[in-house]
Amino acid sequence: MDVLGMDTLDIARWQFGITTVYHFLMVPLTIGLGILVAVMHTMWVRTDKPEWLRMTRFWGRIYLINFVLGVATGLVQEFQFGLAWSEYSRFVGDVFGSLLALEALLAFFLESTFLGLWIFGWGRIPKKLHLAALWAAVIGSVVSAYFIIAANSWMQHPVGVEVDDATGRPVQVDFLAVLTNNTALAAFSHAIVAALMVAGALLVGIGLWHLRKRRLAGRSPEDVDHAVWRRSVRLGGWVSLAAFALTALTGDWQGKLMYEQQPLKMSSAEALCQTEAPASFSIFAWGKLGDNECDDVHSITVPYILSYLAHGDFSTAVPGVNELQEEYAAVYGETYPDDPSFGDKAGEPIDYAPVLAVTYWSFRLMIGMGAVSAGVAAYALWSTRRGRVPTSRIGVYGSLLAVGAPFVANAAGWIFTEMGRQPFVVHPNPDVAVEDQVWFFTAQAVSPGISAAEVWTSLISLGLVYGALAVVELWLITRFVRAGVTTGDGHPAPEPPDDDAARNDRDDDVLQFAH
Amino acid sequence: MDLQILWFAAVAVLWTGFLLLEGFDFGVAALLPVLGRRTADRHLMLRSIGPLWDGNEVWLITAVGAVFAAFPGWYATWLPTLYLPFVLVLFGLIIRAVAFEWRHSHHTEAWDATWTRVITAGSLIAALGIGAALGATTLGLPIDADGTRVGGAFSGLSWSALLGATAVLGFSLIHGALFLALKVDGDVRLRARAFALRWSPVAALPLLAWAGITHLRYGTPVTGVLWLVAALAVVVAWARIRLDREGSAFAAWAVLLVASAATIFGAAYPVVVPSTIDVAFDVTVADASVSDYTLTVMTWAAGVGLPVVLGYQAWTYWVFRKRLTAEPVHEQVTGAHA
Numbered sequence: 001m002d003v004l005g006m007d008t009l010d011i012a013r014w015q016f017g018i019t020t021v022y023h024f025l026m027v028p029l030t031i032g033l034g035i036l037v038a039v040m041h042t043m044w045v046r047t048d049k050p051e052w053l054r055m056t057r058f059w060g061r062i063y064l065i066n067f068v069l070g071v072a073t074g075l076v077q078e079f080q081f082g083l084a085w086s087e088y089s090r091f092v093g094d095v096f097g098s099l100l101a102l103e104a105l106l107a108f109f110l111e112s113t114f115l116g117l118w119i120f121g122w123g124r125i126p127k128k129l130h131l132a133a134l135w136a137a138v139i140g141s142v143v144s145a146y147f148i149i150a151a152n153s154w155m156q157h158p159v160g161v162e163v164d165d166a167t168g169r170p171v172q173v174d175f176l177a178v179l180t181n182n183t184a185l186a187a188f189s190h191a192i193v194a195a196l197m198v199a200g201a202l203l204v205g206i207g208l209w210h211l212r213k214r215r216l217a218g219r220s221p222e223d224v225d226h227a228v229w230r231r232s233v234r235l236g237g238w239v240s241l242a243a244f245a246l247t248a249l250t251g252d253w254q255g256k257l258m259y260e261q262q263p264l265k266m267s268s269a270e271a272l273c274q275t276e277a278p279a280s281f282s283i284f285a286w287g288k289l290g291d292n293e294c295d296d297v298h299s300i301t302v303p304y305i306l307s308y309l310a311h312g313d314f315s316t317a318v319p320g321v322n323e324l325q326e327e328y329a330a331v332y333g334e335t336y337p338d339d340p341s342f343g344d345k346a347g348e349p350i351d352y353a354p355v356l357a358v359t360y361w362s363f364r365l366m367i368g369m370g371a372v373s374a375g376v377a378a379y380a381l382w383s384t385r386r387g388r389v390p391t392s393r394i395g396v397y398g399s400l401l402a403v404g405a406p407f408v409a410n411a412a413g414w415i416f417t418e419m420g421r422q423p424f425v426v427h428p429n430p431d432v433a434v435e436d437q438v439w440f441f442t443a444q445a446v447s448p449g450i451s452a453a454e455v456w457t458s459l460i461s462l463g464l465v466y467g468a469l470a471v472v473e474l475w476l477i478t479r480f481v482r483a484g485v486t487t488g489d490g491h492p493a494p495e496p497p498d499d500d501a502a503r504n505d506r507d508d509d510v511l512q513f514a515h
Numbered sequence: 516m517d518l519q520i521l522w523f524a525a526v527a528v529l530w531t532g533f534l535l536l537e538g539f540d541f542g543v544a545a546l547l548p549v550l551g552r553r554t555a556d557r558h559l560m561l562r563s564i565g566p567l568w569d570g571n572e573v574w575l576i577t578a579v580g581a582v583f584a585a586f587p588g589w590y591a592t593w594l595p596t597l598y599l600p601f602v603l604v605l606f607g608l609i610i611r612a613v614a615f616e617w618r619h620s621h622h623t624e625a626w627d628a629t630w631t632r633v634i635t636a637g638s639l640i641a642a643l644g645i646g647a648a649l650g651a652t653t654l655g656l657p658i659d660a661d662g663t664r665v666g667g668a669f670s671g672l673s674w675s676a677l678l679g680a681t682a683v684l685g686f687s688l689i690h691g692a693l694f695l696a697l698k699v700d701g702d703v704r705l706r707a708r709a710f711a712l713r714w715s716p717v718a719a720l721p722l723l724a725w726a727g728i729t730h731l732r733y734g735t736p737v738t739g740v741l742w743l744v745a746a747l748a749v750v751v752a753w754a755r756i757r758l759d760r761e762g763s764a765f766a767a768w769a770v771l772l773v774a775s776a777a778t779i780f781g782a783a784y785p786v787v788v789p790s791t792i793d794v795a796f797d798v799t800v801a802d803a804s805v806s807d808y809t810l811t812v813m814t815w816a817a818g819v820g821l822p823v824v825l826g827y828q829a830w831t832y833w834v835f836r837k838r839l840t841a842e843p844v845h846e847q848v849t850g851a852h853a
Contacts, residue, residue, distance in 0.1 A: 102816055
């Protein structure tokens with residue numbers, strides 16, 4: 001059944017894309033802010049300064065509101081490979097499932113158990129143990145990122161497997177190779193620093209807004225709350241800048257691997273139609289990008305740069321989309337096999353170029369939004385130098401608005417890397433001989449037994465729920481941020497009780513804080 | 516071959532562990548409108564599961580992950596066949612998770628009451644849905660030779676799904692009540708005990724029926740003995756509740772689940788998804804399994820990882836072992852913001 005001209009495959013792809021990008025709004029904030037809150041908590045335990053405690057509590061609360069939505073939307077991920085992508089799950093089962101299971105066993109338990117201990121442990125367990133609980137949870141998040149990125153990277157660059165002659169499916173022969181896939185190491189480091197950019201931008205935007213508001217209201221720059229916002233801006237600003245530099249370095253590493261492993265993705269990022277030597281980097285493109293008619297694309301370019309990004313020198317040729325298309329077709333076939341498992345696509349010609357408008361612009365959006373974020377961080381550090389407080393409306397509200405920039409950059413990066421892999425869901429690994437390669441087309445990955453109506457139903461209902469959750473989450477966070485360090489409960493944050501007697505009496509106060 | 520048996524057992528243990536842990540928080544959440552007459556009672560009940568539910572839920576993720584990791588053929592047959600029912604389960608789990616957290620983020624009575632109801636509704640949906648899915652995968656799904664569903668979106672939901680759904684709900688309700696009797700003090704404790712005493716014999720019936728049918732259909736003498744253990748556990752649990760022995764009642768009720776799950780999975784082996792169309796289409800452990808190499812890798816990882824996980828999870832239960840009471844302080848604080 002076709003609705004709006006989309007078959008089950010198209011709708012299932014939209015569903016995966018929407019639910020995963022949505023989930024990945026929470027994930028980088030969980031990872032980045034988790035690390036920073038753990039740093040704040042550590043600083044409090046070490047220095048005993050009240051501003052660090054208040055920072056831990058304020059940012060910790062935002063971390064938790066966000067964390068739970070990440071957990072809730074992450075549940076969908078564990079199921080949806082089987083629900084809508086059963087043929088994919090069968091094909092990759094020997095490698096992919098074990099990474100998901102290990103993520104749950106080695107990371108999710110750590111994260112959820114110790115986070116529960118941190119939330120409810122204020123004043124109940126020794127101070128240092130309590131701090132260690134938060135670090136354990138944060139490490140859990142980072143480990144989970146590693147496993148899931150290793151799983152994704154295996155789809156980009158399948159290593160450690162051989163082809164089973166009977167089934168045509170990959171059989172794992174080297175688990176260590178899967179875990180140390182260079183694609184995974186590069187993507188993981190890129191994702192972690194990108195997560196820190198998200199957290200840094202949040203600290204900067206909200207901190208500046210509060211500093212300005214307090215200044216305009218004539219509040220004292222000597223009290224603890226002032227120190228809270230100032231330290232938040234400084235910490236966030238430096239983290240953002242450092243993380244931006246590291247995203248550039250790790251991104252460059254990824255680019256060079258991509259040139260080796262998925263050359264067509266690299267050329268599509270640039271909408272580079274003809275092979276060039278030396279190749280130029282495109283700044284802006286127009287023409288029939290959306291129709292995937294590569295020869296009608298025109299762009300403004302900077303010479304030599306693409307050769308450098310792809311290969312590390314200023315002269316090497318970078319193959320164009322047109323040439324690569326022919327190469328792919330020669331190896332992987334002009335048309336999809338005429339087999340029912342390919343559904344409507346059976347026997348149809350294969351377009352090996354991803355949707356150029358998506359790859360080209362998402363790549364630019366990622367870099368551009370990252371740069372915006374770094375610019376805002378530099379502004380924040382400059383405008384708060386030596387105890388200053390910025391009062392510029394444009395500067396402060398601009399920084400607040402720019403909290404969204406690294407979120408967009410993160411989403412755009414994933415859209416680029418996933419859309420750039422099409423039409424493959426598992427891209428062949430060019431390091432091995434063609435007869436030993438494994439690959440799988442997205443067209444054959446969808447569950448055969450489910451109807452378009454079922455996927456529509458789930459897409460619409462999940463979409464509605466996710467939309468409603470986004471509204472509530474934004475409302476809660478905004479409300480909480482406006483209230484400032486006074487916990488958002490309307491009363492100042494209670495200090496954690498010290499002795500046993502107080503501990504019992506104040507159980508509920510602690511719980512009030514915890515929530 | 517041996518590793519396939521080991522991983523089938525591991526999957527069974529993970530599902531049992533999930534039901535044993537999440538079962539009581541499902542139960543407490545479902546009993547909120549029944550046992551929590553005053554707002555303070557409901558807050559007390561929610562506090563009893565507050566630090567624990569999220570860790571419990573990871574058992575579900577791990578159980579599903581283990582099915583995918585060890586038996587992708589099971590995962591890829593079971594989930595799409597019950598596509599919409601599983602989406603409904605996810606819906607329940609999502610709203611329940613955010614409700615636990617967001618309930619505290621704003622202080623008005625209506626806000627609190629709404630999210631409390633959402634916790635109950637989400638938990639009911641999830642418990643029923645997961646029970647239905649487990650009932651269907653042990654007693655049969657309409658699948659063809661390729662493991663593809665025959666029939667429409669709801670053809671996977673038959674009497675076996677209904678049986679599984681009521682079994683998990685019935686078990687969870689009493690499990691939750693006994694957990695409350697152990698964990699809290701005051702009126703709620705007394706009401707929870709009375710509820711368990713009155714309803715436990717009825718609530719155990721669907722689970723015993725599910726285990727019994729699986730045994731009669733595929734069982735061995737061993738699973739027959741296990742079924743008798745499960746039935747005996749109900750009698751013991753009921754007798755212990757009567758004597759107000761909450762600890763041993765809770766333990767006996769847990770034995771009901773463990774023995775029933777052992778009966779069900781033990782009898783079903785080596786079939787993981789029986790076909791209601793033709794026995795020849797049954798998906799077995801051997802059909803569904805990954806390679807021996809991958810099973811070996813996972814065995815090592817789980818062998819090292821699982822004891823550590825069990826250790827620290829048990830430790831957090833110990834940290835939060837104190838019996839909770841509804842304190843007047845709590846009401847004042849809440850009242851001030853109502």
